[in-house]
Amino acid sequence: MNKKKEVLISVILIAALLGILRILELNIKPTSQWAMLLTVLKKGSIYALVAVSMNLLNGFTGLFSLGQAGFMMIGAYTFGVLTIPPADREMVYMYYDGGIIKFAVPVVVGLLAAGAMAALFAFLIGLPVLRLKSDYLAIATLGFAEIMRALFQWDTLGPLTNGSNMIRNYPTFKTILFPFIVSGVCIAVIVLLINSTYGRAFKAIRDDEIAAEAMGINLAHHKRIAFTVSSFFAGVSGALLAMFQTNVQAKSFNSAMTYEILLIVVIGGIGSVTGSVISSFLFIASSEWLLRFLDEQHKIGDFTVPLLRSGFRKVVFAVIIMVIVLFFRQGIMGTREFSIGRLLERFGGKKKNGTEGGGKLQ
Amino acid sequence: MDMLSKNLPYLLAGISVGGQYALIAIGYTMVYGILRLINFAHGDIFMVAGLMMVYLSASLPMYLSIPLVILLTVLIGFLVERVAYKPLRQAPRMSVMISAIGVSYLLQNLALYITGGLAQQYPTIPWISDQITVFGASTKRVTVITPFLTIILVVLLVTLIKKTKIGMAMRAASKDFETSQLMGIKINNVISTTFIIGSFLAAVGSLLFFSNYTGVTPTIGTMPGLKAFVAAVFGGIGSIPGAVIGAFIIGICENLIMMLNQFVKVDISNFKDAFAFLLLIIILLFKPTGLFGEKQTDKV
Numbered sequence: 001m002n003k004k005k006e007v008l009i010s011v012i013l014i015a016a017l018l019g020i021l022r023i024l025e026l027n028i029k030p031t032s033q034w035a036m037l038l039t040v041l042k043k044g045s046i047y048a049l050v051a052v053s054m055n056l057l058n059g060f061t062g063l064f065s066l067g068q069a070g071f072m073m074i075g076a077y078t079f080g081v082l083t084i085p086p087a088d089r090e091m092v093y094m095y096y097d098g099g100i101i102k103f104a105v106p107v108v109v110g111l112l113a114a115g116a117m118a119a120l121f122a123f124l125i126g127l128p129v130l131r132l133k134s135d136y137l138a139i140a141t142l143g144f145a146e147i148m149r150a151l152f153q154w155d156t157l158g159p160l161t162n163g164s165n166m167i168r169n170y171p172t173f174k175t176i177l178f179p180f181i182v183s184g185v186c187i188a189v190i191v192l193l194i195n196s197t198y199g200r201a202f203k204a205i206r207d208d209e210i211a212a213e214a215m216g217i218n219l220a221h222h223k224r225i226a227f228t229v230s231s232f233f234a235g236v237s238g239a240l241l242a243m244f245q246t247n248v249q250a251k252s253f254n255s256a257m258t259y260e261i262l263l264i265v266v267i268g269g270i271g272s273v274t275g276s277v278i279s280s281f282l283f284i285a286s287s288e289w290l291l292r293f294l295d296e297q298h299k300i301g302d303f304t305v306p307l308l309r310s311g312f313r314k315v316v317f318a319v320i321i322m323v324i325v326l327f328f329r330q331g332i333m334g335t336r337e338f339s340i341g342r343l344l345e346r347f348g349g350k351k352k353n354g355t356e357g358g359g360k361l362q
Numbered sequence: 363m364d365m366l367s368k369n370l371p372y373l374l375a376g377i378s379v380g381g382q383y384a385l386i387a388i389g390y391t392m393v394y395g396i397l398r399l400i401n402f403a404h405g406d407i408f409m410v411a412g413l414m415m416v417y418l419s420a421s422l423p424m425y426l427s428i429p430l431v432i433l434l435t436v437l438i439g440f441l442v443e444r445v446a447y448k449p450l451r452q453a454p455r456m457s458v459m460i461s462a463i464g465v466s467y468l469l470q471n472l473a474l475y476i477t478g479g480l481a482q483q484y485p486t487i488p489w490i491s492d493q494i495t496v497f498g499a500s501t502k503r504v505t506v507i508t509p510f511l512t513i514i515l516v517v518l519l520v521t522l523i524k525k526t527k528i529g530m531a532m533r534a535a536s537k538d539f540e541t542s543q544l545m546g547i548k549i550n551n552v553i554s555t556t557f558i559i560g561s562f563l564a565a566v567g568s569l570l571f572f573s574n575y576t577g578v579t580p581t582i583g584t585m586p587g588l589k590a591f592v593a594a595v596f597g598g599i600g601s602i603p604g605a606v607i608g609a610f611i612i613g614i615c616e617n618l619i620m621m622l623n624q625f626v627k628v629d630i631s632n633f634k635d636a637f638a639f640l641l642l643i644i645i646l647l648f649k650p651t652g653l654f655g656e657k658q659t660d661k662v
Contacts, residue, residue, distance in 0.1 A: 134456070147633075
């Protein structure tokens with residue numbers, strides 16, 4: 001399987017995927033029970049981006065950061081605040097005399113600004129915080145996210161962030177293709193970064209900091225790049241999430257959200273991009289859709305199935321996660337990557353003897 | 363005098379909540395001292411203790427339900443360690459921390475399922491919930507009792523660690539995990555004891571905490587838990603007196619913020635919770651080992 005052919009097949013598959021998505025979207029009515037599938041796909045694609053961005057830090061650079069929800073919030077707010085049409089501002093900012101920003105930028109600029117703002121905050125907070133090691137870094141970034149959350153709900157910043165009220169009435173996406181394309185492009189950029197010399201340096205830092213430093217890798221510089229880039233994409237995914245939800249409120253970006261993203265990364269396999277993507281869809285699908293039946297009462301004849309009531313789904317879900325964490329520590333993919341070339345080789349019967357297929361994307 | 367009676371409640375509340383944080387913080391600092399693990403589930407164990415009190419006191423008299431709550435909390439702490447942390451003893455530290463986050467997620471969802479998401483009214487414990495007047499400021503008796511009870515428990519704990527055999531084993535394990543095993547210390551017993559002590563103190567802390575803040579929700583443990591961890595880091599992780607002092611400082615400072623809020627023009631009450639983290643980032647930058655922490659050197 002040569003490289004050209006693989007790229008060609010990938011392009012065809014991506015086009016086919018987008019086509020199928022569009023057909024699904026046009027044919028599923030909002031009232032049918034399959035409408036949930038579209039929701040899952042949209043939200044899954046958004047979570048895939050933030051999971052991959054977290055994996056870039058935790059899996060590829062070995063920086064255990066728990067600030068992801070905070071950066072998503074910065075992205076979501078930046079996007080929302082910048083793109084509300086001026087005509088609607090009076091209504092959204094009704095407690096703050098229409099806010100201080102009187103203009104609106106196009107959606108694409110808003111997305112980029114969301115990423116840039118998150119990256120800027122990450123750069124600044126990274127200067128002091130990245131000197132910390134492992135669990136201290138985790139708790140400091142978690143704390144940073146909490147401080148940000150308090151700051152965004154601060155009444156004095158109300159003209160900018162609307163205090164503890166919602167940001168709404170900004171443009172949202174009309175088609176399912178939008179989050180898929182944006183997430184896809186961003187993930188592709190992350191993969192390119194991982195495969196570059198920077199990516200190799202990140203992995204060296206993950207495997208052994210001291211050895212990496214001895215080989216001439218500038219630790220502070222590379223950690224800062226990983227942290228800033230990861231936060232940029234967390235910011236973009238925050239903006240996408242804002243578009244998906246149609247309103248943003250700071251209090252929903254809490255530490256539980258970061259934990260969920262972390263668990264997605266763990267389930268997919270720490271250090272595997274495709275693993276994170278697959279597990280995002282699985283995670284969202286099972287938490288939003290597939291396990292829903294656990295929340296409702298069921299009767300078999302006269303027998304009412306015990307335990308099933310609102311909230312049981314989440315308990316079952318948490319137990320499944322614990323089982324994965326304890327017994328399948330590698331997650332779905334471990335550190336391997338899903339590659340089309342290898343898949344074709346396996347099913348095409350052209351099995352070669354040996355290691356040729358291994359590690360195409362790594 | 364008017365000034366005093368107006369501001370004293372904040373100071374009292376600060377000392378009281380500081381004592382409650384201290385009781386939780388000890389659990390963090392002891393576990394971290396031995397296992398090098400941030401036990402993210404500790405705050406949720408504190409929450410579970412509160413919930414169990416709500417349900418047990420509904421059907422049992424107070425003199426039975428209080429000891430029972432403490433006993434069950436200790437049992438849960440012990441089981442969490444055995445089920446979720448012990449199998450990962452040889453695994454990388456990150457795996458154990460993720461497991462702790464998983465346990466926290468599980469306990470919160472379980473609580474959400476049982477309570478149905480509604481805040482549960484914490485029962486009034488007789489005597490300690492009574493209103494009393496201190497220097498003209500009206501408050502609950504628990505506010506005054508907490509700091510004294512905390513200090514008594516801490517003195518007992520420090521004696522246990524300094525004077526008894528199991529205490530010596532704990533100190534040995536926190537100094538050098540592997541070597542202490544080679545010296546014949548049954549490490550699993552030591553770790554279990556650590557979790558039992560931590561959960562016991564968290565249960566006592568929850569009795570005191572919820573007598574003041576009466577609504578128990580599934581996520582209520584997160585914030586006190588994180589703050590208690592910050593207190594442990596502030597005091598120097600692994601040091602029990604350090605954790606206690608850190609907890610009192612955080613408790614008092616966040617109530618001072620509420621007090622200041624009366625005098626300044628802008629509303630700063632939002633930053634009550636954020637203060638602890640600001641303190642954390644500052645202390646980690648200037649004195650990463652905390653106030654009383656021992657200096658550690660990395661070996662290749």
